[in-house]
Amino acid sequence: MRVATWNVNSVTARLPRLIEWLDLNEPDVLCLQETKCSADAFPEEDIRKRGYEVVAHGEGRWNGVAILSRLTLDDVSLGFDGQPGFTPAADDGEAALVEVPRPAVVEARAAGATCGPLRLWTVYVPNGRSPDSPHYAYKLEWLAALREALRSEIAEKRPFIVTGDFNVAPTDDDVWDPAVFVDSTHVTEAERAALAELRDLGLDDVYPRPLKYDAPFTYWDYRAGMFPKNQGMRIDLVYANRVAAAAVTDAYVDREARKGKGPSDHAPVVVDLEL
DNA sequence: ATGGCTCTGTCACAGAGA
Numbered sequence: 323m324r325v326a327t328w329n330v331n332s333v334t335a336r337l338p339r340l341i342e343w344l345d346l347n348e349p350d351v352l353c354l355q356e357t358k359c360s361a362d363a364f365p366e367e368d369i370r371k372r373g374y375e376v377v378a379h380g381e382g383r384w385n386g387v388a389i390l391s392r393l394t395l396d397d398v399s400l401g402f403d404g405q406p407g408f409t410p411a412a413d414d415g416e417a418a419l420v421e422v423p424r425p426a427v428v429e430a431r432a433a434g435a436t437c438g439p440l441r442l443w444t445v446y447v448p449n450g451r452s453p454d455s456p457h458y459a460y461k462l463e464w465l466a467a468l469r470e471a472l473r474s475e476i477a478e479k480r481p482f483i484v485t486g487d488f489n490v491a492p493t494d495d496d497v498w499d500p501a502v503f504v505d506s507t508h509v510t511e512a513e514r515a516a517l518a519e520l521r522d523l524g525l526d527d528v529y530p531r532p533l534k535y536d537a538p539f540t541y542w543d544y545r546a547g548m549f550p551k552n553q554g555m556r557i558d559l560v561y562a563n564r565v566a567a568a569a570v571t572d573a574y575v576d577r578e579a580r581k582g583k584g585p586s587d588h589a590p591v592v593v594d595l596e597l
Numbered sequence: 598a599t600g601g602c603t604c605t606g607t608c609a610c611a612g613a614g615a
Contacts, residue, residue, distance in 0.1 A: 331603075331604065331614085332603085332604055332605075334605095335603085335604065335605090356604090356614085358604070358605065359605095382605085382606090383604090383605050383606065383612095383613095384605085384612095384613075384614095449613080449614065449615060450615085451613085451614090451615085489614095489615070503615095506615075507615070508615060534599095541615075543602075543614090543615070544601085544602035544603055544614095545601065545602045545603095546600090546601050546602085547599090547600045547601045548600090548601085548602095549599060549600075550598075550599050550600045550601090551599095551600085552599095555615075557615080577599085578599090580599075581598090581599045582599075584603095585599095586603095587602085587603080587614080587615090
């Protein structure tokens with residue numbers, strides 16, 4: 323069984339590359355993040371033609387996740403129990419005489435499904451923006467709530483994976499130059515501790531082969547030739563419970579998908595399992 | 598060569614991404 327995760331940075335902008343990638347790699351399950359389109363607008367025709375069921379969870383301009391599966395797809399969850407919302411900043415364009423409470427929005431950042439023998443969640447963890455931003459507090463709250471929501475499923479005997487764009491580099495080896503990231507999100511102790519507490523429920527970090535260079539980076543900024551210089555980060559992760567981790571036969575970052583015309587800024591992580 | 602940002606919504610930029 324082949325499971326993959328890919329932050330596509332817009333599924334509509336990436337559709338030709340996505341279809342090409344499906345045909346070349348034939349995953350049984352592909353998790354997508356940053357689809358940036360509503361469930362209604364999800365371009366699923368060419369995907370379904372290739373034998374995949376599609377679960378799309380989206381809201382339009384931002385965020386959005388999806389699960390494509392050519393195995394049976396059951397017990398779908400859009401979002402998780404207790405998933406925190408984010409309160410968008412007030413519009414400074416209008417000086418309000420009366421403070422109007424703004425509701426927190428539960429964003430399209432998580433979806434779960436049972437795909438054949440595997441229970442699987444895909445996540446797009448909030449970015450955090452900067453350590454002094456409300457978005458950073460939201461990120462930590464979100465990761466803590468995710469841990470509680472997944473606790474019981476991780477402990478089951480059934481193979482379990484949570485995968486996606488975690489927006490955290492687990493160690494300094496997971497960024498191209500730790501000095502560049504001082505005082506930035508993605509590398510703070512609190513973010514790394516939140517990931518460690520998630521793993522402590524019984525998850526192994528399925529560490530992929532990089533295919534080239536030493537570190538299996540999964541993201542490279544579009545700017546300044548950072549991909550050719552391999553100035554990347556490993557932030558797209560596959561966390562597997564013991565049963566699933568024991569079944570892994572191979573894992574790698576498909577950096578070919580980051581090359582050429584019109585790529586995402588993330589590369590897919592591919593995991594093969596013998597379940 | 599794998600290359601110097603790109604996406605959406607709206608229509609000249611703003612905001613987000615990490």
